[in-house]
Amino acid sequence: MEKKTSILIIYTGGTIGMIQNTDTGALESFNFDHLLSHVPELKQFNLDIDVITFNPTIDSSDMEPELWCRIVAIIEENYDKFDGFVILHGTDTMSFTASALSFMLEDLMKPVILTGSQLPVGALRTDGKENLITAIEIAAAKNADGTPVVPEVCIFFQEKLMRGNRTSKVNSESFGAFGSNNYPLLALAGTDIHFYTNNIKRYNPNLKLKTHYNLCSDIIIFSLFPGIQREVVEPLLGAENIKGVIFRTFGAGNAPRKEWLIDALKRANDEGKIIINITQCAGGSVHMERYETGLQLLQAGVISGKDSTVEASLTKLMYLLGEELPIEEVRRLMSTNIAGEISE
Ligand code: ASP
Secondary structure, eight states, X not given: OOOOOEEEEEEEESXXXXXXXXXXXXXXXOOHHHHHHTOGGGGGSSSEEEEEEEEEEEOGGXXXXXXXXXXXXXXXXXXXXXXXXXXXXXXXXXXXXXHHHHHHEETOOSOEEEEOOSSOTTSTTOSHHHHHHHHHHHHHOBOTTSOBSOOSEEEEETTEEEEGGGOEEOOSSSSOOEEOTTSOOSEEESSSEEEOGGGSOOOOTTOOOEEOOOOOOOEEEEEOOTTXXXXXXXXXXXXTTOOEEEEEEBTTTBXXXXXXXXXXXXXXXXXXXEEEEEESSSSSOOOTTSSHHHHHHHHTTOEEOTTOOHHHHHHHHHHHHHTTOOHHHHHHHHTSOSSSOSOO
């Protein structure tokens, strides 16, 4: 008899499984049995489904790099046993987790689909059921030759399958909580699930999963605004224990022409800090050579993160710094596509 397709669900927490605390009215994490009892449809799948639950389950605002490592360890330990993985996760930091996993799971050749919901699975109008059921279907989808249709880390949310490290949470209320402005969809789930194979990573049978567990969090995200003050910026960029800066600039990667700002960036760069230019815009890319206000940053040693998201550039820098590569190599790689996070 042919072996059934097997899926491992990793339940980390999030609204999908939460219930209301009767005293405070706030939503709190709850166990997986509670979640399952609301989705009896799962029994109809002709799949082997196993579940590993975080103990305790968490609101994803409490997500930490150690917990990303725990997810990676679970996937590594179970990689040969399962055909695909579904991670149930709160929406607040789901794009950070998806981005981190895309770097920590190098040469992944199986689906890792993150999903969650805006309303708990017990709520009448919940989006959780549909998200969970479709995420499982996508994780289990195979080509005619038995290879997985989507061998990469993705987020599935309200009809849309997106490359995980291209997503951001774009709405705190809408069922369409995630967007992927700089990369097209991998699939759209209407009456059928339509996969856009040209947008999906190619399966390569020769690649073996390599996991990475060392992440360095000595990073700040620093956002420009008109009227930004020297007294605040200088200590920030000069802080001794900072190794990297995600610098959120205007438009195509521009900053005000303030001498003290450029000097502070140059000093930070000379001290070996890695400064990555990421636009504050929800879509589009950094082009520092386009305007004088961008060129001054390039000349100060700021590196272009091109069209990567804040979530992807932050977790990529955490990963590259954790690998303890030479600084020049980290600088080069931050501008180079390594896991589908930058458009070629
Ligand atoms: N605060 C919740 C979380 O991220 C929100 C959600 O799940 O949508 O865990």
